[in-house]
Amino acid sequence: MTTTTTALAIGEPQPMHNANHIFNAIHSSMRQWGSSLHHNGMSFFLASVPKGVKLYHGETRSDPISRIGWMAFDPEHAMVFARTPSKQPSHSVDSESQQVINTPAQTGWLHTYATTEDLRLVYIDGTSAGKSQIGTLDLQDRVLFEDKLEHGGVSQESARARAICEIVQEEWNGRIDGVIRMAAGFEIILCNPEQKLDTVNIARVTLPSRDSAKKSGKPGDLLRTVTSRYHGIGGDRVIVNYDAFVTAYDYGLDLFHGGSKHPRLAHLPSSSLAPIRDDLTSLVMNHDPTTRVINWQGVVDMVVEKYGRILRGLVSGHHDDQAARLEFIIETAERILSPFIDRDNRDYYAEIDRCASQFIPTHAPKDSLGYRAVYTVGSRICSSLMAVTEAKEYGIVTTILQDLMHYLDWSVWKECYGCQDDEFCAVPIWPQGSQEDYDHPRCQKYDSAFxxxxxxxxxVWR
Structure with missing residues (x-):
């Protein structure tokens, strides 16, 4: 039985193309771990930062910021940019470089601000502040900026910031205050910060020198901070609105051109991308970032938490006694499905529906992207488990499960465990990391990683 037949039979929404990628975009949103693995962001979300949240800015000057502010959520992140002018990777709109230079100990200015009201923001998912030519900037440069900026990475960051604030004022009527992006940590490009922030403190701080034994890479303190945000920014400092969002996955585009592992927009004509931008403008103009009905990330989390370890356990390892293993897998699938089966009134379609919608709130609008993605992914999981219970051969069962896991591609399956207190599970965090780090993350020491x-x-794209 296919999920398409299931959906049509019970009146549910049509299963959606790319539901797995939309599901993962929701799951990885505002999380350093998943956004580093699913790094080519294809989605725009509305988000808000509540009143009273502290934000940080590293600078070579003590003057309060104005016009455009590059804000970090953690002081360790901001202090990277508080170096002397000659070697300063400033987040100033006049800076032409954000490169972090290894320097001796020096001093700079750390600005601490607090939001005076809820900030209304557009969150660009993935590693959207990574200056790389592998697709991390596709959504911004091709959709948001409509190919109008000069071709470049670091050298165009100031132009990107200015372009964002021009769009905010000229096209969005000031309904948005800026954008959230992520590279090694999350940042806000905030328009008119002097109108949204109170100054808490501006202090001259000493910036520790790099460990001379560490030839390159991010300081250990920064890595500790960045990786502490693997599973969320924390403290409800950012609230993402999942009731409506815009994603390139929902436009029938050939995003995985030529079998690419990661989505790209570079090869697509501008005309095919224009509807995405139009819908983003409509989203901004017609929805309030601060009003959220359903936390779809919470729903997605429950799905991943229920099935993540079970599925990995069913396909892991080599087993000599395939008959016994087959029996175990089938029994496990039957136990999972048991709560959704009425033994006196068997109905395949109703059983898949009950299983797929277990965590979906009953008042959720069925035409929403969140509902359609979660329901389609849930249907795929549940119908695959049902197929396992009906299979008679070990090879067929393992193929069903492996195909399911390949489709789901959950970031939790790459997490490594058992790291010591001075270690973290290292995946590529822009601009560092290897292909091996991506394929097989392992524990590395904070002070000698990468x-x-x-x-x-x-x-680094200059």
């Missing part, structure tokens, strides 16, 4: 080939992102 010492191998940093070949994953390619050269």
């Amino acid at each position: 010492q191998g080939d940093n070949d994953y992102w390619g050269p």
Whole structure:
């Protein structure tokens, strides 16, 4: 039985193309871990930062910021940009470089601000502040900026910030205050910060020198902060609105051109991308970022938490006694499905529906992207488990489960465990990391991480 037949039989929405990718975009949103693995963001979300949240800005000057502010959520992140002018990777709109330079100990200015009201923001998912030519900037440069900026990475960051604030004022009537992006940590490009922030403190701080034994890479304190946000920014400092969002996955586009593992927009004509931008404008103009009905990330989390370890356990390892293993897998699938089966009134379609919608709130609008993605992914999981219970051969069962896991592609399956207190599970975090780090993340020490080939992102895009 196909999920399409199931949906039509019980009156549910048509299963959606790319539901797995939309599901993962929801799951990884505002999380450093998943957004580093699913790094080519294809989605725009509305988000808000509540009143009273502290934000940080690293600078070479003590003057309060104005016009455009680059804000970090953690002081360790901001302090990277508080270096002397000659070697300063400033987040100033006049800066032409954000490169972090290894320097001796020096001093700079750390600005601490607090939001005076809820900030209304557009969150660009993935590693959307990564200056790489492998697709991290596709959504911004091709959709948001309509190919109007000069071709470039770091050298065009100031132009991107200015363009964002021009769009905010000229096209969105000031309904949005800026954008959230992520690279090594999350940042806000905030328009007119002097109108939205109170100054808490501006202090001259000493910036520790790099460990001379560490030839390159991010300081350990920064890595500790960045990786502490693997599973969320924390403290409800950012609230993402999942009731309506815009994603390139929902436009029937050939995003995985030529069998690409990660989605790209570079090869697509501008005309095919224009509807995405139009819908983003409509989203901004017709929805309030601060009003959220359903937390679809919470729903997605429950699905991943229920099935993630079970599925990995069913396909892991080599087993000599295939008959016994087959019996175990089938029994496990039957136990999972048992709560959704009425033994006196068997109905395949109703059983899949009850299983697929277990965590979906009953008042959720069935035409929403969140509903359609979660229901389609849930249907795929449940129908695959049902197929397992009906299979008679070990090879068929393992193929069903492996195909399911390939389709789901959950980031939790790459997490490594057992890291010591001075270690973290290392995946490529722009601009560092290797292909091996991506394929097989492993525990690395904070103070000596990423010492191998940093070949994953390619050269920093200047």
